[in-house]
Amino acid sequence: MPIATVGGAISPKVELRGLHMRYFSLEGETEALRDINLSVAPGEFVAIIGQSGCGKSTLLSLISGILKPTAGAVLVDGKRVAGPTRKVGYMLQQDYLFEWRTILENAVLGAEIQGAEMGKARTRAKELLTKYGLGQFLHHLPRQLSGGMRQRVALARTLCTEPDVVLLDEPFSALDSQTRLALADEITEILRREGKTTILVTHDIAEAISMSERVIVLSRRPGQIKSDHSICFPSCAGRRPTTFQARNAPEFNGYFNTLWQELEVHVEG
Amino acid sequence: MSKVELMAAAGASLQYREWLSHERRARLSVRGAQLALLLVFLVLWEVLPKAQIVNPLFTSYPSALWPTFLELLPDTPRQPGILTHTWFTVFATIIGFTAAMVLGIVIAAALWWWNGLYKVLDPYLVVANAMPKTAFVPIFYIWLGATLSIYGMSLAISLFIAILMIYSGFQGVDPNKIKLAQTFGATKAQVLTKVILPGSIPTLIAALKVNVGLSLVGVVVGEFQAANIGLGYLIQYGSQIFKLNIVMTAITILAIVSSVMYLAISWLEAAVMRRR
Numbered sequence: 001m002p003i004a005t006v007g008g009a010i011s012p013k014v015e016l017r018g019l020h021m022r023y024f025s026l027e028g029e030t031e032a033l034r035d036i037n038l039s040v041a042p043g044e045f046v047a048i049i050g051q052s053g054c055g056k057s058t059l060l061s062l063i064s065g066i067l068k069p070t071a072g073a074v075l076v077d078g079k080r081v082a083g084p085t086r087k088v089g090y091m092l093q094q095d096y097l098f099e100w101r102t103i104l105e106n107a108v109l110g111a112e113i114q115g116a117e118m119g120k121a122r123t124r125a126k127e128l129l130t131k132y133g134l135g136q137f138l139h140h141l142p143r144q145l146s147g148g149m150r151q152r153v154a155l156a157r158t159l160c161t162e163p164d165v166v167l168l169d170e171p172f173s174a175l176d177s178q179t180r181l182a183l184a185d186e187i188t189e190i191l192r193r194e195g196k197t198t199i200l201v202t203h204d205i206a207e208a209i210s211m212s213e214r215v216i217v218l219s220r221r222p223g224q225i226k227s228d229h230s231i232c233f234p235s236c237a238g239r240r241p242t243t244f245q246a247r248n249a250p251e252f253n254g255y256f257n258t259l260w261q262e263l264e265v266h267v268e269g
Numbered sequence: 270m271s272k273v274e275l276m277a278a279a280g281a282s283l284q285y286r287e288w289l290s291h292e293r294r295a296r297l298s299v300r301g302a303q304l305a306l307l308l309v310f311l312v313l314w315e316v317l318p319k320a321q322i323v324n325p326l327f328t329s330y331p332s333a334l335w336p337t338f339l340e341l342l343p344d345t346p347r348q349p350g351i352l353t354h355t356w357f358t359v360f361a362t363i364i365g366f367t368a369a370m371v372l373g374i375v376i377a378a379a380l381w382w383w384n385g386l387y388k389v390l391d392p393y394l395v396v397a398n399a400m401p402k403t404a405f406v407p408i409f410y411i412w413l414g415a416t417l418s419i420y421g422m423s424l425a426i427s428l429f430i431a432i433l434m435i436y437s438g439f440q441g442v443d444p445n446k447i448k449l450a451q452t453f454g455a456t457k458a459q460v461l462t463k464v465i466l467p468g469s470i471p472t473l474i475a476a477l478k479v480n481v482g483l484s485l486v487g488v489v490v491g492e493f494q495a496a497n498i499g500l501g502y503l504i505q506y507g508s509q510i511f512k513l514n515i516v517m518t519a520i521t522i523l524a525i526v527s528s529v530m531y532l533a534i535s536w537l538e539a540a541v542m543r544r545r
Contacts, residue, residue: 066451084454096449100467110453113463161453 011078012039013197014063014165019072021058031222032058036072038216038225040197042164045188047200047208050218051263056201057093059223060167063199064090076165086114089163091171095154097142103129103153104138110161121160128156132186148179155187159194166191168200172207184211185243192240205263209255210243217262227262231255329517337514338522341503349498355522357499358488362530365423365484370477372424373431378461380432381439398429402487406494415495423487427480434479438472439465474538481530489523500526 019036022029032055040046050056061067063074065084074081076088089110097106104122107129111121129138132152134145142150151171158166171187172180188211191198202208208215209231217226233241233249241249281289311331318325329337341351380387402425409418409425442465450464492501500519507515 064452066448084452086454090452092445092449092452094445096443096445098446098464098467100470109450109463113450113453113455113459 010041012075013042013044013077014038014040014199015075015078016059016063017073017075019059019062019074020070021055021062021067022070033062033069034222034224036223036225040165040199042197043195044214045192045198045200045212046214046216047202047212048216048218049202049205049208049259049263050223051220052203054218054220055223056203056218057169059218060090060169060199060201063165064088064167066090086161087163088165088167089158089161090167091154091158091169093170094174095142095147095150097150097153099142102139102141103134103145106142106153107156107160109157114161116161124162125156125160128159129153132156132190146179147175148183151175151183152186155190159190159196163196165197165199168198168202170202170204171200173202181243188243205256205259206247206252209252209259210246213240215255215259217259220264229255229258326511327513329513333514334518334521337518341515341518351503351518351522354498354500354503354519355526357496358485358492358501358523359526361419361423361488361491361499362481362484362526364420365487366427366477366480368420368424369427369431369480369484370473372428373435373476373480374466374473376432377435377439378465380436381461381465382457387436394429394433398433402426403490406490409491410495415497418495419488419491419499422491423484426487426490427483430483431476431480434476435469435472438469438476441472442468470541474534474541478531478534478538481534482527485523485527485530 016036016038019033020031021033022031024030036059048056048059058067062069063076063081065074065081065088076085081088097103098109101109104125107125108118108121111125112118126135126138129135129152132155134149134152134156137145137149142153145153151174154171168187172184175183184207198212200208200212213231215229215231217229218224219226233246233251235249235251236245246252314328315330315332317323318328318330338351341348344350344353380390402422405425406418406422409421412418413421446464446468447460450460455463488499489501489504492499493505496502500523503519504516507513507519
């Protein structure tokens with residue numbers, strides 16, 4: 001991955017500058033995000049946590065370019081994002097596979113929309129699906145696959161277009177808890193190995209700590225950055241632990257308690 | 270292979286085989302009941318007029334249909350044969366529902382593309398759909414002439430419901446699938462062709478099912494007024510000369526025609542759904 005340096009510092013892969021977002025409706029306006037400033041370095045894995053309705057998903061939609069901010073700017077590789085770009089891949093909360101397409105046809109959807117060379121895209125999609133253990137399901141239909149398998153197809157669909165930045169919007173929320181843990185581990189591993197810059201949005205504190213190296217806490221609406229924690233595990237001797245190792249590391253509980261307090265979780269009603 | 274097929278292949282348990290044969294018997298008894306119902310209807314239709322409980326002049330009987338059919342089969346100097354009548358009605362119906370489907374998809378796509386257009390036209394579409402289109406039969410005859418007025422009625426009766434059904438199918442496509450396409454930078458045309466249209470196939474088939482029946486209604490009603498050929502015309506003609514045999518034979522052929530069209534669409538539906 002090319003890493004440009006400006007004045008000795010690594011220039012950020014993704015940069016959010018004074019981002020504001022308001023939604024308008026006839027009933028009134030809603031301020032979803034207020035003055036978000038954030039830099040994500042190339043290859044960094046950042047988790048953003050916050051309670052439901054704090055604007056986490058909005059933030060990802062802004063970075064992906066499918067929403068335009070009311071004020072401020074999103075920069076990827078120093079260039080202002082004006083619409084969806086090929087550099088950014090976005091994984092939504094559910095797989096949203098098209099039930100009328102086979103697994104392989106689903107995996108190449110992005111490439112097809114972007115007008116990429118389809119022969120190459122198909123080869124890459126096959127490679128990815130095979131790597132994720134779906135090699136024998138290429139010509140199956142989505143309904144024949146389990147939830148975890150479907151989400152892996154969604155990952156292949158995202159990575160098939162070879163984005164540098166991957167946005168994950170609670171990608172495991174629709175899965176049962178065992179599949180969730182296994183897939184979180186698998187996907188973290190894949191994204192690290194491929195050197196992707198990753199921004200994960202979740203309300204699951206444990207997931208955020210175990211997957212990422214930096215956790216950002218958003219306040220309640222309007223979402224503002226409340227704190228920014230670097231997650232490291234000295235007990236793992238400088239090596240990045242797997243998500244399972246991270247959950248068992250002695251530092252885990254300390255992070256968990258800090259973040260839990262920051263989130264100010266109250267049971268409503 | 271699904272679990273069920275695997276089980277069946279690997280020599281199923283006794284309980285499973287019992288369950289299967291129970292299921293089969295249940296299916297057979299439904300078919301049997303359906304057949305019995307048809308038989309009861311035909312027997313009553315035959316016996317009641319024969320016993321003079323109802324006036325046979327008004328109802329004819331099933332046993333009179335086949336001779337009447339044979340009698341109507343050859344062309345005569347005054348009339349073409351009954352198969353020609355049937356073909357004209359079927360042909361006009363095919364034109365009617367094909368036009369309704371094509372126009373319905375095009376117009377629904379336009380309404381989807383320009384939401385403002387939908388907002389403006391919505392009340393008119395709803396009213397147009399609720400209108401009794403058969404009221405226009407005489408006017409269509411004046412405007413369009415004999416043949417075109419039949420196609421016109423067939424189209425008029427099925428078009429608005431087609432537009433409304435297909436549009437609501439477009440609206441029913443999961444917005445998250447659209448969002449997904451947009452994350453890859455999909456244009457509006459790509460969203461339409463790659464998400465909306467393929468995602469609406471079940472709706473299109475449902476609309477087709479409704480339209481085939483409605484188009485046939487439109488054709489027959491149009492033929493009452495305008496035609497000198499077709500099953501609608503034959504019904505009108507038969508009733509005018511008080512030959513209920515002709516009317517009932519034409520109506521029975523209509524029943525067969527609509528069953529065949531329904532079966533054709535069910536087959537199409539099964540073929541499409543197997544892909545999903």
